[in-house]
Amino acid sequence: xxxxIAIKAEGLKKVFNRRVVFEGVSFSLAPTQTLxxxxxxxxxxxxxxxxxxxxxxxxxxSVSISGPSEGGYFGHQALIGMVSPYLQMYEEFSxxxxxxxxxxxxxxAYDQTRAHELLRRVALYARKDDPxxxxxxxxxxxxKYAFALLHRPPILLLDxxxxxxxxxxxxxxxxxxxxxxxxxxxLVATNDLTDxxxxxxxxxxxx
Amino acid sequence: MRNVxxxxxxLSVMAxxxxxxxxxxRTRYAVSALVMFVITTxxxxxxxxxxxxxxxxxxxxxxxxxxxxxxxxxxxxxFVMEEERGTSMTLQxxxxxxxxxxxxxxxxFVLVTAxxxxxxxxxxxxxxxxxxxxxxxxxxxVFLGGCGFASATTVIAAIIARANxxxxxxxxxxxxxxxxxxxxxxxxxxxxxxxxPLDQVGGVFQFLISYIVVLTTLSYLLFEYxxxx
Numbered sequence: 001x002x003x004x005i006a007i008k009a010e011g012l013k014k015v016f017n018r019r020v021v022f023e024g025v026s027f028s029l030a031p032t033q034t035l036x037x038x039x040x041x042x043x044x045x046x047x048x049x050x051x052x053x054x055x056x057x058x059x060x061x062s063v064s065i066s067g068p069s070e071g072g073y074f075g076h077q078a079l080i081g082m083v084s085p086y087l088q089m090y091e092e093f094s095x096x097x098x099x100x101x102x103x104x105x106x107x108x109a110y111d112q113t114r115a116h117e118l119l120r121r122v123a124l125y126a127r128k129d130d131p132x133x134x135x136x137x138x139x140x141x142x143x144k145y146a147f148a149l150l151h152r153p154p155i156l157l158l159d160x161x162x163x164x165x166x167x168x169x170x171x172x173x174x175x176x177x178x179x180x181x182x183x184x185x186x187l188v189a190t191n192d193l194t195d196x197x198x199x200x201x202x203x204x205x206x207x
Numbered sequence: 208m209r210n211v212x213x214x215x216x217x218l219s220v221m222a223x224x225x226x227x228x229x230x231x232x233r234t235r236y237a238v239s240a241l242v243m244f245v246i247t248t249x250x251x252x253x254x255x256x257x258x259x260x261x262x263x264x265x266x267x268x269x270x271x272x273x274x275x276x277x278x279x280x281x282x283x284x285x286f287v288m289e290e291e292r293g294t295s296m297t298l299q300x301x302x303x304x305x306x307x308x309x310x311x312x313x314x315x316f317v318l319v320t321a322x323x324x325x326x327x328x329x330x331x332x333x334x335x336x337x338x339x340x341x342x343x344x345x346x347x348x349v350f351l352g353g354c355g356f357a358s359a360t361t362v363i364a365a366i367i368a369r370a371n372x373x374x375x376x377x378x379x380x381x382x383x384x385x386x387x388x389x390x391x392x393x394x395x396x397x398x399x400x401x402x403x404p405l406d407q408v409g410g411v412f413q414f415l416i417s418y419i420v421v422l423t424t425l426s427y428l429l430f431e432y433x434x435x436x
Contacts, residue, residue: 050296053300054299055296055299055300055435056435057435077300077301080300082300084296086293086296087293087296087297087300088292088293088294088296088297089294089297090226090230090292090294090297091292092230092233092234093229093230093233097229101222101225101226102297102301104218104219104221104222104225104226105219105222105223105226105298105301105302105306106215106219106301106302107212107214107215107216107217107218107219107222107302107306108215108218147297
């Protein structure tokens with residue numbers, strides 16, 4: 001199923017308050033490929049990820065994501081799983097309630113088996129009924145992975161994927177990324193260039 | 208608007224509504240503000256009126272002033288909270304803008320209806336001289352007024368959630384948009400207090416229905432642009 005997915009970005013430009021954050025950014029990403037977006041602070045890495053996710057409009061250029069889906073808004077979002085420092089869970093709800101609402105707001109039935117499997121994977125199962133506000137920053141980062149993977153998206157967009165994670169958390173994320181690239185595509189925006197060799201493509205944004 | 212499967216869209220609208228209701232029941236963020244505001248304002252009205260019986264047009268105006276400022280203190284929370292907690296992007300990733308708008312509209316309607324019922328009951332029991340002689344006209348006025356309030360305040364809340372001066376901007380932006388609605392509901396409430404028959408207030412109800420339809424349609428069309436950037 002995932003063999004058909006592809007991301008194509010052409011001539012992307014973003015302007016905030018008359019300041020050009022980036023321009024002329026083009027790339028394509030096919031299944032099993034990984035793309036690293038690096039650059040200094042303020043160079044627009046997170047902005048570019050948000051544009052690819054469809055939550056921010058580019059000033060110029062376009063992003064097209066094709067894949068096996070019913071089309072429309074739900075179809076577009078069904079192809080994407082995103083982890084970002086700008087993405088927050090509902091702190092008054094537990095991890096499980098967050099996943100429940102994530103499924104139902106997508107218009108899908110809640111798959112509890114899948115949710116529990118993901119919560120075990122990110123080592124949060126024992127705390128699944130606790131409100132997210134009681135979690136540490138690392139645990140909040142882990143729940144974002146369960147949120148991103150819940151609907152089995154073929155494309156993973158990861159903005160600062162290792163932020164706030166301990167050694168175990170980093171190992172879990174590396175495993176998720178490796179597993180995901182077997183069938184899908186992974187786009188990572190980070191300044192952490194430790195694993196720079198594992199990426200198939202790289203874009204450097206200059207502020 | 209992008210194409211959206213109708214059944215999924217409806218499920219999404221209801222899920223946004225349930226999420227907001229669940230969140231409100233757990234945090235009581237908006238309800239506390241609304242209840243405290245209504246109780247305080249009605250207490251001030253009672254003290255200022257004393258044992259005097261004010262005429263129906265004055266009491267009708269006072270009722271809707273309480274509802275207007277009560278709504279201003281609570282109805283913006285649905286979007287402001289999403290923005291302040293950073294969960295706007297989470298919702299953007301999950302649901303199309305129209306599903307978010309109608310889910311929030313439904314939640315605000317439930318909230319404003321509860322506010323209206325609470326305010327009206329307190330008014331009827333505590334304020335001297337406030338008697339409703341045409342209950343059906345009054346119930347229709349409160350219902351349509353609630354629909355109009357929810358429709359206007361939901362889209363304004365979405366706009367001000369992105370601004371820096373949220374608290375002051377909300378009533379300032381809402382007042383000119385709500386003014387025609389306020390004039391109509393005050394007029395209909397006065398008629399209900401005086402015992403006017405339903406057909407005499409028909410024109411006001413037609414205006415209120417038109418107002419709700421036009422405002423909801425415009426909000427639906429504009430919401431994607433407000434919500435996305």
